[in-house]
Amino acid sequence: MRIDKVTLAEKFATFGEPFNPRIVGELNGQHVKIVRILGSFIWHRHEHEDEMFLVHRGRFRMEFRDRAIGLEAGDFLIVPRGVEHRPVAEEEAEVVLFEPASTLNTGNVVGERTVHAPARI
Amino acid sequence: MRIDKVTLAEKFATFGEPFNPRIVGELNGQHVKIVRILGSFIWHRHEHEDEMFLVHRGRFRMEFRDRAIGLEAGDFLIVPRGVEHRPVAEEEAEVVLFEPASTLNTGNVVGERTVHAPARI
Numbered sequence: 590m591r592i593d594k595v596t597l598a599e600k601f602a603t604f605g606e607p608f609n610p611r612i613v614g615e616l617n618g619q620h621v622k623i624v625r626i627l628g629s630f631i632w633h634r635h636e637h638e639d640e641m642f643l644v645h646r647g648r649f650r651m652e653f654r655d656r657a658i659g660l661e662a663g664d665f666l667i668v669p670r671g672v673e674h675r676p677v678a679e680e681e682a683e684v685v686l687f688e689p690a691s692t693l694n695t696g697n698v699v700g701e702r703t704v705h706a707p708a709r710i
Numbered sequence: 711m712r713i714d715k716v717t718l719a720e721k722f723a724t725f726g727e728p729f730n731p732r733i734v735g736e737l738n739g740q741h742v743k744i745v746r747i748l749g750s751f752i753w754h755r756h757e758h759e760d761e762m763f764l765v766h767r768g769r770f771r772m773e774f775r776d777r778a779i780g781l782e783a784g785d786f787l788i789v790p791r792g793v794e795h796r797p798v799a800e801e802e803a804e805v806v807l808f809e810p811a812s813t814l815n816t817g818n819v820v821g822e823r824t825v826h827a828p829a830r831i
Binding site: 592593594595596597598614615616617619621638639640641643645653658659660663664665666667668669672685687688689 | 713714715716717718719735736737738740742759760761762764766774779780781784785786787788789790793806808809810
């Protein structure tokens with residue numbers, strides 16, 4: 590595999606729909622994904638995967654059952670496995686995810702918003 | 711463990727020396743580290759770990775034995791295990807690393823620049 594850099598802004602420019610992650614890198618069994626957040630996602634948890642959200646552009650709010658944490662560009666948050674969460678954004682945010690390759694975007698709540706095989710871009 | 715966000719700029723503000731990584735997060739057996747790059751590091755490789763470099767601020771150059779790749783803020787690069795590399799920066803760069811918790815900063819070249827137990831900040 591050829592080694593090359595990835596420019597996040599170029600990758601985000603290739604798609605528009607929110608809550609539909611793309612894979613932009615893979616290492617040590619983990620995926621690097623990018624996703625647009627706009628509006629409210631569904632409540633879910635990942636039984637076996639911790640999940641990291643790093644804001645590239647914009648801002649969003651991670652809701653937990655007992656509180657919420659606001660994140661801006663240059664902030665990141667690690668959601669431990671087993672913890673219910675729901676990302677919400679009033680205006681669109683561009684977010685980088687780091688998580689095991691096994692991670693489903695909807696975690697334990699498989700349904701119409703589940704992306705079973707995110708595109709590699 | 712309390713869930714909280716990490717603001718990269720605040721973490722970088724707590725130290726100044728280059729090539730001395732700090733741990734700012736941990737998930738799925740991986741560490742999130744931050745490091746300042748200034749000048750030339752040593753040539754090294756990681757036998758068992760792929761390593762990701764994401765530029766938070768500034769720019770640097772990753773040298774390989776046969777070429778070099780320039781990275782700016784918002785770019786990332788994954789260096790596969792076994793590949794010799796050397797980060798170089800003429801002006802200081804702030805970089806986020808993602809790598810297995812087992813990763814030594816100097817890889818196979820243990821010496822005076824090795825940081826055996828990076829601080830958690």
